[in-house]
Amino acid sequence: xxxxxxxxxLTDAEKVxxxxxxxxxxxxxxxxxxxxWPYFAKYGTFEYKLNNxxxxxxxxxxxxLMTLACLELGPSHAAQNLDTDKASVWTHNKTEVSERIxxxxxxxxELIRFLGVEPGPGxxxxxxxxxx
Numbered sequence: 001x002x003x004x005x006x007x008x009x010l011t012d013a014e015k016v017x018x019x020x021x022x023x024x025x026x027x028x029x030x031x032x033x034x035x036x037w038p039y040f041a042k043y044g045t046f047e048y049k050l051n052n053x054x055x056x057x058x059x060x061x062x063x064x065l066m067t068l069a070c071l072e073l074g075p076s077h078a079a080q081n082l083d084t085d086k087a088s089v090w091t092h093n094k095t096e097v098s099e100r101i102x103x104x105x106x107x108x109x110e111l112i113r114f115l116g117v118e119p120g121p122g123x124x125x126x127x128x129x130x131x132x
Contacts, residue, residue: 010058014065015050021068021108022046024120046117064111071107074100 010018019026024046053061075097093099112119 010050010053010061014062017065017069018050018061018111018115019046019120021065022112022115022117022120023108023122025122042118042120046115046120049115049117060114061111064107064114068104068107068111071100071104074104 016026024043027043109119
């Protein structure tokens with residue numbers, strides 16, 4: 001059954017989520033970026049990959065998208081417990097939200113490695129960068 005789904009290629013919604021998870025901005029309906037050098041240097045490679053995947057690769061990507069969709073909800077679900085530090089014998093994990101965000105971002109980097117592309121311009125490694 002999943003073989004039939006993968007043979008139709010990625011949907012527009014899946015491509016939007018792939019861009020989002022890989023730190024690429026929205027393209028919109030008509031984008032001026034497609035006529036500029038950054039598009040061909042980074043965006044073009046990314047879009048080429050999305051549009052030229054094998055059925056087996058699409059199947060793996062869909063699995064990764066489902067995992068990322070679940071992990072993306074983790075921090076907001078953890079926020080429901082932020083007001084409780086201790087309840088009876090239960091103690092709140094004070095680093096839960098940051099741990100969930102780290103796991104989510106780690107999985108995003110796995111997605112990028114699988115696609116063989118660089119993270120988009122929205123990615124920050126946490127290091128200071130100087131632009132001259």
